[in-house]
Each structure stands twice: as C-alpha cells, then as structure tokens.
Amino acid sequence: EVQLVESGGGLVQPGGSLRLSCSASGFIFSSYEMHWVRQAPGKGLEYVSAISGNGGSTYYADSVKGRFTISRDNSKNTLYLQMSSLRAEDTAVYYCVKFDSGFWGQGTLVTVSS
C-alpha cells in the first residue's frame, strides 16, 4: 500500500526558513518522480515543485523559484522541500504527491506570520 507521510510544518516568521519531509513507502521510491503541491486556506491547488526519480532534474513554480529547494534521499525513501525567505502568501497546506498514480499524503500546514 502506497503511503506518503509529510512532516515539518509549523509557524514561522516572514523571512524565515523551514524544511518539509515526506516519508514514502509501498513502492520503489527511486523509480518515481515526486511532487509538492500546496493549498492556501480556502483556495485551490497550486503546483510547487517536482524532482525526478534520481534527483537529477527539478522543477519549480515561478512563485517559489529561488526560494525553495526540492531534494530527495532515495536511501531513506524521503522527499524534502527546503523553504527559505518565506512570505505570508506561502501559508498553505503542503502535500507530497506521487502524481502518476494520483496518490497524496495527508499534508502539513505551514503558517508564515509574525
């Protein structure tokens, strides 16, 4: 059974940093591209970032480019999202997604506020 479990969310001040993690199980993690998608309170889904199975290719939405870094550790079956220079508009639930099979984690809430 595919499982994706996010962690690392919390309250952070504007300009601060946070690292999200996503622990994956139930599939061959290194074989799949993985994604981060976020949802601001009361809003729709916004694509954030993606990384290839071997970590060699990455993609970022314009809204986070230069501030967020996606990475993965295939030996630990874990996906990361390092977020820096955080802004109020980054406040959202962040989901780890295995897009090809349509499987999402439960999400972790990031709140950027002073």
Place this chain on the structure above:
Amino acid sequence: QSVLTQPPSASGTPGQRVTMSCSGSSSNIGSNYVYWYQQLPGTAPKLLIRNNQRPSGVPDRFSGSKSGTSASLAISGLRSEDEADYYCAAWDDSLSAPVFGGGTKLTVL
C-alpha cells in the same frame, strides 16, 4: 488563475445525476490522462478517476469521460456525502508539470 477551467459551483438533489466539466488544451487534457479528485473539508484530495477509470474502492456512481481538450466527471445517485470540492488535473507537456483546475464546489440540496 488555473490552467484548467472548472465551473466554481454545481448542485443537485439526492438521487440526481450531476456532471461537472474541466476544460484545457492540447498540451494537457488533449494528450494526457485526466485525474479527478474529491476533497472533503479538512482532508487531502482523494483520487476518484484516473484516465476514465476508478481506483478500487471508488463507487461506480462516479464516472469520467474525455473529448478532445475537455473532460467531465459525472456523479449518479447523488448522496449528501458527495458534497465536496472536486478538482481536475492533468500533466502538461508544455510546462512539464501537472496542472490543476480551480475546483468545483458541489452542493447537495
């Protein structure tokens, strides 16, 4: 502004059949699988349809179809527990990334 276009709302009465649309382009819906998700308040999106097929456990009241650059989700025998937000998604070859619709809020009257 979402790449895929969905009506913001839809409604129906219990037992009724409702449909909701998702409009895209040749680089996304026109050439790739369409995904439909149901999101209940406070929960993660749940996959309902992938490439017009239901994952195991999804009732056959839910069905998906695609024609050209548009897709539709149909729910038959509407139930109160179907009241939720519904999102469509597809891979976009031009962006090399998934794209989403803005969501349709379904109200069961």
